[in-house]
Amino acid sequence: MRDKRDYLLQEQEDATMLNFTSEIVKSVADTGLIEAAEAEALLVTPPKEDMGDYALPCFTLAKRLRKNPAAIAAEIAEKIAPSELIVRVETQGAYLNFFVNRTAFVRQCFSEISDDSKDFGATDHGRGKTVVIDYSSPNIAKEFRVFHLRTTVLGHALYNIFRALGYKVVSVNHLGDWGTQFGVVIAAFKEKGDREALDHEPLKYLTQLYVDYNRRMAEDESLRETARGWLRKLEDGDEEAHELWRLFCDLSIKDFKRVYLRLGIEFDHYLGESFYFRFTDEIIRKAQADGVAVESQGAIVIKMDDEDIPPVILRKSDGATGYHTRDIAAAIWRHENFGFDKMLYVVGAEQKLYFRQLIEALEKLGHGWAKNLEHVAHGLYLDTREVDGVQVRAKAGTRSGFKVILEDIIDDAVARAERVIDENYPNGFPGDKKQAAEAIGIGAIVFGDLKNGRIKDVVFDWETVLNFKGESGPYLQYSHARLCSILGKYGGAVEREVDFALLDDPEEFAIARLAADLPRILLRTAEACEPSVLCSYLVALAGAFNKYYTDISRHKVVDPANPARTKARVLMVDCVRRVLGKGLKILGISPMEKM
């Protein structure tokens, strides 16, 4: 028995990482100068390692106690006796700095992470709760463009995060498969449609038809009328219109699924707007009967409390239903069928007003649960281009002439990954090169998107996306592959009972602190619906390990001359690998074992 304190800790089988913070909170609360809850909220990590492991700023106490904050800190410090977990308390000005028992910390951290009976990072935060996530939701008959990447990748990451936190998660792809655009596409196809071209590249061809007809429609009112006519026929159940619509939908979904498959995304439900059309008549009838909806300028609308906000249009003056009507029906149907506690709409920030209207309309219709709907707004992809010699930013879209097909971007990133593999493996890659390139290219694109704060507009920059160095998906994947490689070099099974006192290097403690943070990071990510939090965390973790690893003279992991230390370090490597791998999977990126 090397250290009695370690023995004591071993008996606390269900100890969690939070023990360290709760011990600190308890010790300061015991002084009677501050409440436990307040202390917990104030607890921070010092900016520099030598200042301590946890810190409590005492400024807020100064006013209440009418004393100099530095004096208060000193007073508290004096009353705290060292314990098994907290070995020392120091003051620096008004800051109270705590130093933990690092061996105990490292033991607890790595024991928990390596415990296969527990899913480290997972919590029961969402047990018994259901969250519905509405994301991606592309429009039928329109190409899947780079703009869709944000909602698709964000929604998928949120899906994984909420699931990790114990929620029941239902993903819904609210396909844009109804509305005026179908009048346009059917009219265009009837006019000069080519079945062969359609079968060859459905989305590309349908988009062409749409763009072309749309442009001519702006100048020719009769074309507009024809399109409106086809939409009416579609809504009235006309057989020919319905048949064409079905064909366009089937071909489009097939194209979308090919992209989703590459991104590793599956939806629990593909329920487009057309599915909810059957409920809209009843909703409108009831809204009118209840006096919630009124006639206005030939349309049937729900007026908003704030007169400056335009009303929700349930039925347009031409008799067709609106986008809002189908979303109202969708929300009600989902509430009846999924019984959600929360529903997230992962949709661009430009639709903020739209969702505010939707929620208010649902509340007016008597659905109190509408307060559980949240618009998880994200920024736009912007394109930079020169106009009259100046760089301007503009929304990337078909109309502006900037057209980037998502699949083309994926292909380019994958091709780039393949080139890098060829450079690094002149004698051939030991494994499935195509598969590796696919995972790396997609990792680059997915991470390149998610690392941005979601509300920020993203300027699409090839240089950044295709640069696999630095803060990138491939950097994290590479770090993971290297961790795997070290374990492969070690060869044996990872042992969990090791001499933790041998992990006494400050860098090892820093790695443990980061690794131990995963559960807290996942909670923060979910609460803010902000996967960029998890992204920064993973970069910090990988960076801490890469730094440690590079100093081979001091930190050689596998060292036959020192078997006991090797075992301890191998456990640490395995734990970092587990945390990094878990984080990457949540983001929707493949953790590579070799690349």
Add this chain to the structure above:
RNA sequence: GCACCCUUAGCUCAAUGGAUAGAGCGUUGGCCUCCGGAGCCAAAGGUUGAAGGUUCGAGUCCUUCAGGGUGCGCCA
């Protein structure tokens, strides 16, 4: 015109109201006899758009202004 969002290093972005504002890219200079160089280290780069205010403490909260973006009844 009105509403909402954004503005941090040359570029792209970080920073639960807390200590000296951090990364990456790019630039310059280092580091493979040894577990994978898609890595690591270092240098240079800042009046956090401007001015007030709240606070013990503001990149962060409030007000005004400037610049940019987005939206504003029958597109989805």
